[in-house]
Amino acid sequence: MNSNFSCKTCASADQKLETFISNLSVDTSHHRMEGQSVKCGFGLQGICCRLCSNGPCRITPDGLKGVCGATADTMVARNFLRAVSAGSGCYIHIVENTALMLKKTALSKGVLKGKVALAKLAEIFEIDETDEYICAEKIADLVLADLYKPDYVKMELVEKMAYKPRFDRWKELGILPGGAKSEVFAGVVKTSTNLNSDPVDMYLNCLKLGISTGLYGLTLTNLLNDVMLGEPSIRLAPVGLRVIDTDYINIMITGHQHAMFAYLQDRLIQDDVIEKAKAVGAKGFKLVGCTCVGQDLQLRGEHYKEVFNGHAGNNFTSEAILATGAIDAVLSEFNCTLPGIEPICDEFKIKQICLDEVSKKANAEMKPFVFEEKETQSNEIIDAVIEAYQARRGAVALNMNADHGNDDTLTGVSEGSLKSFLGGTWKPLIDLIVKGEIKGIAGVVGCSSLTAGGHDVLTVNLVKELIAKDILVLSAGCSSGGLENVGLMSPSAASLAGPKLRAVCESLGIPPVLNFGPCLAIGRLELVATELAEAIGVDLPQLPLVLSAPQWLEEQALADGAFGLALGLPLHLGLPPFVTGSPVAVQVFTQDMLSLTGGQLIIDDNAKSAAETLDAIIEKKRQELNI
Amino acid sequence: MKRIIIDREKCDGCLNCNIACISAHEEGSNFYTVNLQSPDAETRNFIKFDAQQGYLPIFCRHCDEPECVLSCMSGALEKDQLTGHVQYDETKCAACYMCVMNCSYGVLKPDKQTRTKLIKCDFCDDKPDGPSCVKSCPKKAIEVKEVSR
Structure with missing residues (x-):
């Protein structure tokens, strides 16, 4: 087929998806890669500055400084800190909304499904309160109070949340964050025209933003959501394009804010709503997961068996999901909602509704979520989706792919569910690591991109290399979406692991790659790492644990990465984060970070050699621990 | 015989051809790693800017x-x-x-x-996929064409 487009689509680690996309008659990101294959060398190295009208200035052999005198080191650091600030802002927006939602839920005595998470937060925050609503409100208030502090007032929950040796080191380095929103503001000001020119100061600032992003944007968003939406529990679930059931009215959800769907997802399975669906010829409503909010729903899927049909794919699968023709509406509330879905929605008559003003799509209806109006808003959304269903079903051709994905992806893994699975203690896992049955742990996290070999290519290849070396992989983010669709999160993937890890997985009936869900759950990996370190009695950099964001995509990923480095963990990236034009940046990230936090950046787009490097780091850390 | 043919109307002055040239002559480097600040960094092609005529790509003919x-x-x-x-x-x-x-x-x-x-310019030693500068031009302002002499 491929009648409308002569250009080649890019490769995908997911062969079935690659074939499906290459045969589509609509333009997707996978088609557009070829036209964008020539990249700007100055942009790749981070040595282009657009901060004033004398520019854009670029560092060339004939122009070693910008007009203002900025060196490559200054330009790179400013560009990088700007990106980290923006990325942090995105996550802080999410945790702010989530905390506000928890507060309003508590005040209105709404549903709080996660009693364990509530108790855990109360313990961490040292709240002694028996009334769960008052307790939840206090938790939300403490989070919000910290987020809204000025940058010169340190956030109070950092010390309660952080592992003590880490907190002490951050304090020594002077990188304890002030109010998280103000820190984003400070990062933006600092990097404006002719302000800060000190690269090292700006990289330390990145670490500070990493801490506020990680502890609040990541870790707390998960835990606050758990209180409202229920804790994850381990189960097997279907994934891929196969989860779309044409008998139902299908709503694809994209974004990062699960709490915005809390009321709607329960409403969709109430009798009167199902009757409405039946009246137009459908069996009812189903939510189809896409991007991280889909991962969040999958993670908590045990609580949403009826309304949630499964996770179909990651950000760069979204266009394909819509092109099946079986999606009737897209509800989006944040990134990663690609602009590329807009013309597809037009062509396939798919209703688009945006729930958060920060992510208004050009041709979508804007319906900012208002907690107090959630009942009315949900009913309006349901009616609009039914209208779209009636207008489009029968008029739009279906192009299903029932073979794509699998039915046995192990999901629902979290710091809590994994510990319960191990019998309520980390000892069994620690014992396996000590004995060498599991050599170490790699958190393979972050986004999906179409670079570094193609869609999820480096991620999947790296993970295969790591598990073959008996390294257990934990994944969170769009990386999980790719890894689950190719079967690496199914128990049968144990056969791809090295002999020792394989034996462990087979005896427990688990895959060698554990699915923690959305990118937000990088915060859950940090909790696992911290609890392991605590149990062993070491600091995080001493653990045989590495991080990799092989196909990091966006600014948020850079803020996540800054958190990883602040935690003192080795962090691998497939492609450099636009910093290689600065010798100082390269020195700081790949060498000096070891003495600052214990962290280290490793850049390698080759799966085999990257896995060897990470394996060598794990081996070295094992030796240092005498195991 | 192959020559680099210039379509100056298409040139945006992005200097990607400069980076490609320097990288092609710095062994083992790529667009991420090429050291543009090295004293050895020399480009064999140039983009001049003229207020009347716009960008002028100057390449060995x-x-x-x-x-x-x-x-x-x-x-x-x-x-x-x-x-x-x-x-x-x-x-x-x-x-x-x-x-x-x-x-x-x-x-x-x-x-x-x-x-x-x-x-x-050494025409990148006649590599089968052509000179690096041509591959790096996002506007196709420079292209390799077959000429009679």
């Missing part, structure tokens, strides 16, 4: 009657009859720079560091 070759007394510059490309042999070069003075397009220059050798 491997001329049919190359002034550089005609003025070279040591035999360091020769026109390859098969490929049509003007080749430079550093070992024969006396660094007299008559070529620099005689080049009609001002594309030749001595190296910055030692001023003992000529910096000149």
